[in-house]
Amino acid sequence: xxxxxxxxxxxxxxxxxxxxxxxxxxxxxxxxxxxxxxxxxxxxxxxxxxxxxxxxxxxxxxxxxxxxxxxxxxxxxxxxxxxxxxxxxxxxxxxxxxxxxxxxxxxxxxxxxxxxxxxxxxxxxxxxxxxxxxxxxxxxxxxxxxxxxxxxxxxxxxxxxxxxxxxxxxxxxxxxxxxxxxxxxxxxxxxxxxxxxxxxxxxxxxxxxxxxxxxxxxxxxxxxxxxxxxxxxxxxxxxxxxxxxxxxxxxxxxxxxxxxxxxxxxxxxxxxxxxxxxxxxxxxxxxxxxxxxxxxxxxxxxxxxxxxxxxxxxxxxxxxxxxxxxxxxxxxxxxxxxxxxxxxxxxxxxxxxxxxxxxxxxxxxxxxxxxxxxxxxxxxxxxxxxxxxxxxxxxxxxxxxxxxxxxxxxxxxxxxxxxxxxxxxxxxxxxxxxxxxxxxxxxxxxxxxxxxxxxxxxxxxxxxxxxxxxxxxxxxxxxxxxxxxxxxxxxxxxxxxxxxxxxxxxxxxxxxxxxxxxxxxxxxxxxxxxxxxxxxxxxxxxxxxxxxxxxxxxxxxxxxxxxxxxxxxxxxxxxxxxxxxxxxxxxxxxxxxxxxxxxxxx
Amino acid sequence: xxxxxxxxxxxxxxxxxxxxxxxxxxxxxxxxxxxxxxxxxxxxxxxxxxxxxxxxxxxxxxxxxxxxxxxxxxxxxxxxxxxxxx
Numbered sequence: 001x002x003x004x005x006x007x008x009x010x011x012x013x014x015x016x017x018x019x020x021x022x023x024x025x026x027x028x029x030x031x032x033x034x035x036x037x038x039x040x041x042x043x044x045x046x047x048x049x050x051x052x053x054x055x056x057x058x059x060x061x062x063x064x065x066x067x068x069x070x071x072x073x074x075x076x077x078x079x080x081x082x083x084x085x086x087x088x089x090x091x092x093x094x095x096x097x098x099x100x101x102x103x104x105x106x107x108x109x110x111x112x113x114x115x116x117x118x119x120x121x122x123x124x125x126x127x128x129x130x131x132x133x134x135x136x137x138x139x140x141x142x143x144x145x146x147x148x149x150x151x152x153x154x155x156x157x158x159x160x161x162x163x164x165x166x167x168x169x170x171x172x173x174x175x176x177x178x179x180x181x182x183x184x185x186x187x188x189x190x191x192x193x194x195x196x197x198x199x200x201x202x203x204x205x206x207x208x209x210x211x212x213x214x215x216x217x218x219x220x221x222x223x224x225x226x227x228x229x230x231x232x233x234x235x236x237x238x239x240x241x242x243x244x245x246x247x248x249x250x251x252x253x254x255x256x257x258x259x260x261x262x263x264x265x266x267x268x269x270x271x272x273x274x275x276x277x278x279x280x281x282x283x284x285x286x287x288x289x290x291x292x293x294x295x296x297x298x299x300x301x302x303x304x305x306x307x308x309x310x311x312x313x314x315x316x317x318x319x320x321x322x323x324x325x326x327x328x329x330x331x332x333x334x335x336x337x338x339x340x341x342x343x344x345x346x347x348x349x350x351x352x353x354x355x356x357x358x359x360x361x362x363x364x365x366x367x368x369x370x371x372x373x374x375x376x377x378x379x380x381x382x383x384x385x386x387x388x389x390x391x392x393x394x395x396x397x398x399x400x401x402x403x404x405x406x407x408x409x410x411x412x413x414x415x416x417x418x419x420x421x422x423x424x425x426x427x428x429x430x431x432x433x434x435x436x437x438x439x440x441x442x443x444x445x446x447x448x449x450x451x452x453x454x455x456x457x458x459x460x461x462x463x464x465x466x467x468x469x470x471x472x473x474x475x476x477x478x479x480x481x482x483x484x485x486x487x488x489x490x491x492x493x494x495x496x497x498x499x500x501x502x503x504x505x506x507x508x509x510x511x512x513x514x515x516x517x518x519x520x521x522x523x524x525x526x527x528x529x530x531x532x533x534x535x536x537x538x539x540x541x542x543x544x545x546x547x548x549x550x551x552x553x554x555x556x557x558x559x560x561x562x563x564x565x566x567x568x569x570x571x572x573x574x575x576x577x578x579x580x581x582x583x584x585x586x587x588x589x590x591x592x593x594x595x596x597x598x599x600x601x602x
Numbered sequence: 603x604x605x606x607x608x609x610x611x612x613x614x615x616x617x618x619x620x621x622x623x624x625x626x627x628x629x630x631x632x633x634x635x636x637x638x639x640x641x642x643x644x645x646x647x648x649x650x651x652x653x654x655x656x657x658x659x660x661x662x663x664x665x666x667x668x669x670x671x672x673x674x675x676x677x678x679x680x681x682x683x684x685x686x687x688x
Binding site: 113123128298593 | 639653
């Protein structure tokens with residue numbers, strides 16, 4: 001059936017894979033009709049998909065440095081786009097994004113704009129040039145462009161701080177889903193998640209991660225879109241929700257007027273379980289100041305262009321031209337999910353609060369709501385809560401609380417979809433969190449093995465030894481991440497946003513100016529990275545410990561301050577010290593020309 | 603001016619055009635978020651709401667492909683095009 005080179009057969013291979021996955025969904029649906037329990041379906045979905053990823057990971061094993069670090073630089077644009085989309089869309093995008101929109105409305109939408117707009121910066125300022133450079137890792141670019149071990153080491157440090165903050169959130173997400181789907185304790189589920197993640201990346205490095213990420217993208221996009229379309233059709237809201245939910249959005253606005261946003265007293269709120277929230281913000285009204293919105297969007301955009309696990313995906317394309325196009329495809333595949341999240345939030349909210357719908361619970365009596373099956377399930381899972389604050393016996397809008405994750409995880413059940421969809425959603429969430437975790441762990445391990453071990457400690461190391469070190473680091477970093485995830489310090493989304501701020505503080509300007517400003521030199525880059533990261537950490541600690549902050553920069557947008565410091569430090573120090581030597585300037589000229597061999601000569 | 607320098611000049615002006623469009627749809631329009639939301643826009647959604655859900659996001663996708671094509675044309679013009687891939 002499959003002849004010739006694997007790369008030439010990609011559409012066929014993934015076509016068969018997608019068909020097989022849809023077949024599996026149908027099989028599970030039949031199983032459900034024949035009396036398969038909800039738990040068995042959940043386990044089957046999660047276990048089956050993980051098994052497939054592990055199989056792909058095993059088949060992609062390699063002993064070559066080029067394949068391990070950059071997938072042999074032969075990943076076609078569209079497939080690299082899918083892999084990047086999976087790499088990019090984390091457990092947070094999948095599980096928490098619709099919930100964030102549901103609860104916070106407009107103020108939260110800045111993240112959607114930021115997490116997509118950032119790709120313009122990637123496509124125009126960085127990806128094609130870094131591809132031309134021909135490096136293995138992002139610190140490899142910094143180290144070669146500016147020269148010297150200190151610059152390289154600082155880049156590794158910024159990368160590690162940012163990516164590690166991010167990866168604990170992902171392992172946490174895999175743990176949460178594994179805990180629910182497999183019905184095991186979270187403390188152990190975290191390690192189940194970790195082992196699945198390592199199975200995908202350990203043997204084949206970037207090559208294995210690329211092909212599993214494509215497979216994971218297919219699972220996660222089916223798992224996200226199918227319920228959105230199904231629910232919309234079932235509610236009669238429109239067969240293509242993206243273009244047809246204007247009436248529903250308006251109806252939510254009406255209901256909000258009718259119910260009003262009643263503020264709960266602090267004593268009442270203290271009885272609500274941690275992590276759950278009520279609807280306190282208007283769904284589609286503008287509820288944030290322009291600067292609050294713009295600063296959050298800007299921070300996320302600059303962070304996007306500084307996160308090494310995304311950037312390194314564009315090192316795997318066959319050419320500079322392909323790298324540019326591939327950014328476009330990445331954003332297209334991301335757009336498919338991001339544009340659906342607000343639709344899901346709308347459908348979810350309306351089905352819960354509209355008293356004229358059979359699924360609506362606001363205005364019903366407490367006894368009635370408490371007798372609903374799905375309410376009992378999600379109440380037990382600690383994701384839903386009701387309390388009769390005013391003692392009138394009927395549920396009011398301000399008496400209903402839900403966890404952010406419930407919007408994605410519980411809406412199919414609330415809308416009365418078969419359980420097979422809930423199983424599918426669990427598999428999708430797992431795919432999203434695993435693919436991002438894989439990319440991040442690989443980015444850290446590759447930077448340490450390539451830039452610290454090979455380039456600084458033992459430049460004569462043989463390939464076999466280098467790849468062994470890379471794999472050992474992968475396992476160590478994974479376990480460190482899982483151990484911290486098991487302690488549950490920050491919510492999934494909080495730590496994700498911090499990662500963007502750290503990355504932009506330390507890396508944005510050293511990367512961009514490395515290509516766009518020939519005069520930028522080693523001393524400037526060192527100052528930019530060190531002061532940028534240090535000032536951002538200082539600002540975060542200051543704001544977290546009760547500091548007032550300035551310019552309206554919060555603990556979500558502190559990266560703007562860090563990046564500002566980084567820019568000033570880099571420009572001032574560069575101008576005060578000698579301009580880079582002729583060889584470096586020639587290197588920059590070469591980076592700017594798209595054709596020809598890579599700068600590093602590989 | 604050498605060929606490479608001319609190529610870089612042209613690439614740089616394309617960059618600026620792209621970044622200006624980017625800045626308008628990622629930040630500029632949201633200066634008027636509250637006012638814009640009063641007006642009904644595409645598919646019956648309020649304008650600001652539509653931009654945050656679909657509009658800006660979709661424009662970014664189109665913008666990248668447009669930029670990539672323009673840049674390829676510039677590369678070809680100066681003989682820097684690459685062969686054997688797509």
